[in-house]
Amino acid sequence: MSELSRSREMSRRKAPNRGLLSVIVVTYNSKEIVGSCIESLQNKPAIEIIVVDNASSDGTADFVRERYPAVRVVDSGENLGFAKGVNLGATYATGDALVLLNPDASVSHTNLLSLRRVLVENPDVGVVAPLLDHPGRGLSVREGGMSPTIWHVFCHYYGLSRIFAKREAFRGMYILRSQSFDSIDVDWVSGACMAVPSEVWNSHGGLSERWFMYAEDVEFCLRVRNAGKRVVISGQIEGTHGLGESSGDASPDPTNALWLTNLFDLYKMEISPSRLHNVLWKIVFGGGLAARSLAIAAKMLSKRQPPSRSSDFRRFNFYIRELSKQDSLRGMK
Secondary structure (H helix, E strand, C coil): CCHHHHHHHHHHHCCCEEEEEEEEEEECCCCCCHHHHHCCCCCCCCEEEEEEECCCCCCHHHHHHHHCCCCEEEECCCCCCHHHHHHHHHCCCCEEEEEEECCCEECCHHHHHHHHHHHHHCCCEEEEEEEEECCCCCCCECCEECCCCHHHHHHHHCCHHHHCCCCHHHCCCCCECCCCCCEEEECEECCCEEEEEHHHHHHHCCCCCCCCCCCHHHHHHHHHHHCCCEEEEEEEEEEEECCCCCCCCCCCCCCCCHHHHHHHHHHHHHHCCCHHHHHHHHHHHHHHHHHHHHHHHHHHHHCCCCHHHCHHHHHHHHHHHHHHCCCCCCCCC
16 A cells, blocks of 8 residues: 555544645745745634645745645655645645635635535535636636536637526526625536535545646546535635646746646546537537637738737637547547
8 A cells, every 4th residue: 555545544544623724835946936825824713724746947836835834745756736735735634624725716714614614504515616717817707617517618708698698598618707695506616726524525535646737627427426415606605716827837828738637537437428419528628619719810811910910819729729630439448
């Protein structure tokens, strides 16, 4: 048995500390941003902070140790990725609930404790997340939504979720920012900030380590939902998320398509009944991206500017190319 496996087994045997919330932050070259994440959480009653550093080269681990001595820092020894980093951090957690928190996310200690309160007061809830704002991003969707089925992808990319915003049957892969709610049940929430009872976490074995990063939060939430627990976004608990800054990459024009290719892999592995459905998923998703690319191109041309000057145009076309390369064969579990 590996050292990590032994640690996980030991963690499962420990009785959790009732009333304690374990906050797990995975860092990689996050020195410039991690302080805003943990500054307001250190030395707060009922909260322990565990930072797993994935072999940062910018001194993140030393910075956290020196600046925040109450925080437990775990050196992974290599860049394990998000899922393995979180799972490693969870082996050190002693609370009766866990919070996964990105280093580029900021949620106050009172709001984190409010997430735990939702779990305590609603034992049928297996995962709860706050409303995350994205300052300066102008996004139209929330970090959570419905399972990435062909129907939900179609509703999102072809406007049905906006046209029929009040009809649950037409919800898309993402919940719209224009929707207001006190609490809403969804199929998945982002791992940027999610709270999970330790019992639920341990019973499901933590995050899938199939992917280096991206899609593991969606997959975990789907497992929790399939086991009969609810996944909830609380509209009364808020925080912020920098999107893309957690690994030291705050570029406004990201070209990382792992979120899409891993989502397709998840669809093939857990949702799709056939290869034909895989092909259709690619067509629907790729068509939605293409429609957005064409809309941007038309807008740029109306201004007598080449579409290639738009970072969004380049980004959508990059995603289309990467999706087209993916094999439509059924995924292997």
